[in-house]
Amino acid sequence: MALLETRGLSKSFGGVQALRDVDIKIQQESIHGLIGPNGSGKSTFFNVITGVYRPDSGSSVSFSNQEISHLPPHKIAALGISRTFQLLRLFLEMTVLENVMVGYHCHTPYGFLSPILQGSKVRETDEKIRDEMIELLQFLGLASYANLPAGELSGGQRRLLSLGRAIAMKPKLLLLDEPGAGLSPVNLDNLMHTILSLKEKYELTVVVVEHILKVVMNTCEQITVLDHGQKIAEGSPEEVQNDHAVIEAYLGREMADEDIRQVIRA
Amino acid sequence: MIGFLSAVEGFFTGLSRVHRLLPWILAYLLLLPLPYLLKHGINEYYVDLANRACLFILLSVGLNIVKGFCGQVTVGHIGLYAIGAVSSALLALNYNLPFWVSAPIAVIITGLAGILVGLPSVRLEGAYLALATLGLGESVRIMIAVTPALGSSTGLMMIPEPSIGEFIFDNFESYYYLVMTCALIGIYLSFAILKSSTGRAFQAIREDAIAASVAGINVPFYKLLAFVISALYAGLAGALFAHMPPGYLHHNNFTIIEMVTLLLMVVLGGIGNVWGGVIGAIMVTIIYDQTKDYYFYQPLIFGIIMVVMVVFMPHGIGGVVKQAMIKRKFIEKHEEASGPA
Numbered sequence: 001m002a003l004l005e006t007r008g009l010s011k012s013f014g015g016v017q018a019l020r021d022v023d024i025k026i027q028q029e030s031i032h033g034l035i036g037p038n039g040s041g042k043s044t045f046f047n048v049i050t051g052v053y054r055p056d057s058g059s060s061v062s063f064s065n066q067e068i069s070h071l072p073p074h075k076i077a078a079l080g081i082s083r084t085f086q087l088l089r090l091f092l093e094m095t096v097l098e099n100v101m102v103g104y105h106c107h108t109p110y111g112f113l114s115p116i117l118q119g120s121k122v123r124e125t126d127e128k129i130r131d132e133m134i135e136l137l138q139f140l141g142l143a144s145y146a147n148l149p150a151g152e153l154s155g156g157q158r159r160l161l162s163l164g165r166a167i168a169m170k171p172k173l174l175l176l177d178e179p180g181a182g183l184s185p186v187n188l189d190n191l192m193h194t195i196l197s198l199k200e201k202y203e204l205t206v207v208v209v210e211h212i213l214k215v216v217m218n219t220c221e222q223i224t225v226l227d228h229g230q231k232i233a234e235g236s237p238e239e240v241q242n243d244h245a246v247i248e249a250y251l252g253r254e255m256a257d258e259d260i261r262q263v264i265r266a
Numbered sequence: 267m268i269g270f271l272s273a274v275e276g277f278f279t280g281l282s283r284v285h286r287l288l289p290w291i292l293a294y295l296l297l298l299p300l301p302y303l304l305k306h307g308i309n310e311y312y313v314d315l316a317n318r319a320c321l322f323i324l325l326s327v328g329l330n331i332v333k334g335f336c337g338q339v340t341v342g343h344i345g346l347y348a349i350g351a352v353s354s355a356l357l358a359l360n361y362n363l364p365f366w367v368s369a370p371i372a373v374i375i376t377g378l379a380g381i382l383v384g385l386p387s388v389r390l391e392g393a394y395l396a397l398a399t400l401g402l403g404e405s406v407r408i409m410i411a412v413t414p415a416l417g418s419s420t421g422l423m424m425i426p427e428p429s430i431g432e433f434i435f436d437n438f439e440s441y442y443y444l445v446m447t448c449a450l451i452g453i454y455l456s457f458a459i460l461k462s463s464t465g466r467a468f469q470a471i472r473e474d475a476i477a478a479s480v481a482g483i484n485v486p487f488y489k490l491l492a493f494v495i496s497a498l499y500a501g502l503a504g505a506l507f508a509h510m511p512p513g514y515l516h517h518n519n520f521t522i523i524e525m526v527t528l529l530l531m532v533v534l535g536g537i538g539n540v541w542g543g544v545i546g547a548i549m550v551t552i553i554y555d556q557t558k559d560y561y562f563y564q565p566l567i568f569g570i571i572m573v574v575m576v577v578f579m580p581h582g583i584g585g586v587v588k589q590a591m592i593k594r595k596f597i598e599k600h601e602e603a604s605g606p607a
């Protein structure tokens with residue numbers, strides 16, 4: 001069954017058509033790769049799914065068979081979609097623990113009245129949440145930094161924290177925007193391993209955006225390729241890596257050296 | 267100095283482990299003899315000054331919630347203070363309501379007005395939001411200035427003092443216990459908000475509103491909530507101000523200069539820092555008092571201090587102290603780790 005399905009998904013910014021009639025089905029509990037050269041519309045895809053941008057009229061996004069394209073971001077989040085950002089967007093002046101606790105926000109009982117309702121029940125649940133979040137930080141190897149401002153973390157640690165914040169939302173669908181950008185190959189392997197184990201642990205459906213093919217080859221079951229906002233290929237990693245349109249899309253424009261190497265190696 | 271502050275902080279943290287309210291009760295007890303000390307140690311005038319400092323603390327701690335925690339620019343806060351003061355005064359003067367009824371109603375009215383001041387924040391940011399809130403704040407003052415029923419020319423006079431049975435809060439010392447209690451509870455609640463999920467939602471919006479909304483925070487709702495909470499503080503400060511002896515209000519109490527004074531407290535103390543807001547309020551009260559003979563130049567003096575602060579100490583006094591405390595903790599940890607030399 002498809003957990004997320006888009007039909008005729010389009011988004012234009014003035015003259016730029018960032019997405020054009022994209023149809024994608026994400027299967028329940030799968031790990032799905034979304035690849036394409038820089039500027040092909042991958043981040044825009046996440047932005048319209050999560051409500052950061054409203055898609056063009058005529059687009060349809062359904063999640064668990066519910067139309068969500070008209071909903072504001074916090075409602076979409078509450079339904080069980082969470083994401084990371086390419087540029088992380090951490091709450092840098094808040095502590096590491098507070099960052100993941102914000103992720104837990106939709107599951108906080110008592111809502112906005114909690115500071116006034118300081119009964120023992122409220123404090124008990126607050127402590128339970130705290131313990132749960134510390135456990136998550138331990139899993140990510142960030143527990144010893146729990147009370148430091150997130151701004152003090154190194155680049156790699158920040159990537160892990162942004163992953164933790166998304167996981168803390170207890171999502172059904174997790175969208176990861178270039179989670180490995182800027183990491184060394186070894187760290188990248190570790191990160192992919194962490195993502196896979198998180199997927200198992202929390203029974204997640206995952207979509208990973210990458211512009212380097214190789215990163216998603218070993219982890220993803222299904223891959224969709226975007227170019228200039230359009231879907232140009234879809235299928236298993238083997239099918240996609242031998243697809244003519246895909247190779248052309250990657251070779252047909254200026255690319256970073258490493259990208260070309262990846263493609264050729266594939 | 268920092269060592270002393272660390273020691274005090276450590277002591278109070280220890281107390282709070284015994285019971286969450288213990289440090290606050292101790293602080294309350296320590297503040298009880300203050301008017302006696304001021305009156306007999308210096309003179310009675312300083313008790314009045316302490317009362318004004320408490321009102322400023324309520325205003326600045328409240329303003330810090332919307333500006334410091336939630337990151338929303340507002341220059342209309344003084345208008346909310348005016349609404350709290352004038353509504354409580356009118357309810358008491360025209361309907362003979364006791365302070366204990368008129369003040370809570372005034373606080374609620376101010377809270378509702380807070381929604382109006384906050385509405386532009388849903389669409390506007392930065393300088394545009396500042397202009398919108400400035401317009402709303404100023405229109406409150408102008409409305410008071412041109413409406414006789416609101417005390418346009420002569421101001422509102424003979425606003426009755428609060429009383430409990432036979433006891434009337436009609437002098438500086440008795441009024442001190444009223445405003446000091448309110449200020450301390452206000453500070454306590456501000457910390458409670460900061461540490462709750464609501465406080466985290468505010469800060470997340472300040473840090474990155476898009477990331478906050480994607481994390482499940484209803485951003486427009488929490489922005490408005492921050493405006494409303496800070497309006498409740500301003501409403502209470504206003505009501506306490508209106509009924510404070512000699513029970514007189516004039517629209518000149520609510521000008522742009524007052525707004526600048528208010529902003530100075532938050533900037534001086536440190537934006538987003540609760541104790542900073544308190545320190546700022548006390549310092550501004552003192553500066554205000556020391557420069558009142560040159561009242562003509564006060565806006566200039568305050569403006570210069572503000573610019574100097576923003577340029578050289580953007581996190582205010584509170585920020586500097588906080589940084590120093592963190593550093594000290596790091597050094598202590600380090601010494602612990604390396605053992606005695």
Ligand SMILES: Nc1ncnc2c1ncn2[C@@H]1O[C@H](COP(=O)(O)OP(=O)(O)O)[C@@H](O)[C@H]1O
Nearest residue numbers: 013016018036037038039040041042043044045
């Ligand atoms: N907020 C925006 N305003 C204008 N153009 C945008 C905006 N966001 C993305 N775009 C444009 O949409 C296209 C796709 O961008 P993006 O989705 O970020 O690509 P990718 O993530 O695949 O690198 C680019 O041409 C980009 O310039």
Ligand SMILES: [Mg+2]
Nearest residue numbers: 042043044086
């Ligand atoms: Mg991108």
